[in-house]
Amino acid sequence: MAESRSELLAWLNELLQINYTRIEQCGTGGAYCQILDSVYLDVPMTRVKMNAKHEYEFIANFKVMQNVFKAKRIEKPIPVEKLVKCKMQDNLEFLQWMKRFWDTNYPGHQYDPVARRRGQLTETPATLAPIASRVANTTTSAAGARSGGKTPVGGHRAGSASAVNHEQVLGLQAQLKEMSAHLEGLEKERDFYFAKLRDIEILVQQQMEDLAKDNREDFTLAEIQKILYSTEEGFEVPDNAAATGDEEETF
Structure with missing residues (x-):
């Protein structure tokens, strides 16, 4: 069991x-x-x-x-x-x-x-549900407090409007701080994988240029390059972006 x-x-x-x-x-x-x-x-x-x-x-x-x-x-x-x-x-x-x-x-x-673990810290956030869910839960809790719902453990009594508002502000500030940290993490993750893709692109391009000098082709490399340069359905690269010739904006 x-x-x-x-x-x-x-x-x-x-x-x-x-x-x-x-x-x-x-x-x-x-x-x-x-x-x-x-x-x-x-x-x-x-x-x-x-x-x-x-x-x-x-x-x-x-x-x-x-x-x-x-x-x-x-x-x-x-x-x-x-x-x-x-x-x-x-x-x-x-x-x-x-x-x-x-x-x-x-x-x-x-x-x-x-x-x-050599004394490494082990503290993780007590609540790790997705950000959107946490924001929704906070909003629901705040609405419940305004409508006369149960008083949270350790919180203020419903009779004090200013105390409730102060709690809501603190809660929203904490959520904003957490969302900012989450966004920063996502940006780092994006940059990390973008750098990897850029390295792959350069390597594939160099290999294909070397093969082209000998009038040879490589099907696998061509397919990899096709995947790298593919876009989502309905998305088109702006004309001015293509005209600049900026290779750094490949993806």
């Missing part, structure tokens, strides 16, 4: 000596990596960011995990795209599988999780 959320969190916190309060926090990938490390003792924990806060950091953690799965010939597919969205149900199901895997494969040796 599968463990409950509270049982899984208690096991996870004890095993890794962390303080997760929500299953969603596992979507950062750090805890999953260290569960594997507790079994094999050879996961490169220096490459795992335990306090990851942005999706591109979560993906990097899962790449480490995928490499371990491949090296250990673990055939379980890792639904990375779902897990990094930090939804409770997806991570609950995967953590339940990880617990069963650990029960089956843990050799019973002593494990020092803090030493293995």
Whole structure:
């Protein structure tokens, strides 16, 4: 019988000596990596960011995990795209599988999780649901307070309008700060992958030019270049952009 959320969190916190309060926090990938490390003792924990806060950091953690799965010939597919969205149900199901895997494969040796991650910080945001959902929840809560809903734990009584408004302002300011940090993370992720695509484009272009000198062609390179230069349906490159000849704006 599968463990409950509270049982899984208690096991996870004890095993890794962390303080997760929500299953969603596992979507950062750090805890999953260290569960594997507790079994094999050879996961490169220096490459795992335990306090990851942005999706591109979560993906990097899962790449480490995928490499371990491949090296250990673990055939379980890792639904990375779902897990990094930090939804409770997806991570609950995967953590339940990880617990069963650990029960089956843990050799019973002593494990020092803090030493293995070299004292790396483990704090992740307590709530890691998508930004849009968090903003919607905040708006709903604020509306409930205005309409005489239940007073939040530790909050002000409904009779004080100024106190309620002050809480709403603080909440919105916190959301704005979090959204700004999230946007910054997305921009870094975009630049990271754009740089990779640009390197691929240059390499393909150089190879095709070398082949052209010998009147040769390479079907694979041509297909790669076709993919790089493809656009979404209905999108057209502006004439003035083509006229500038700016190669930096390829994508």
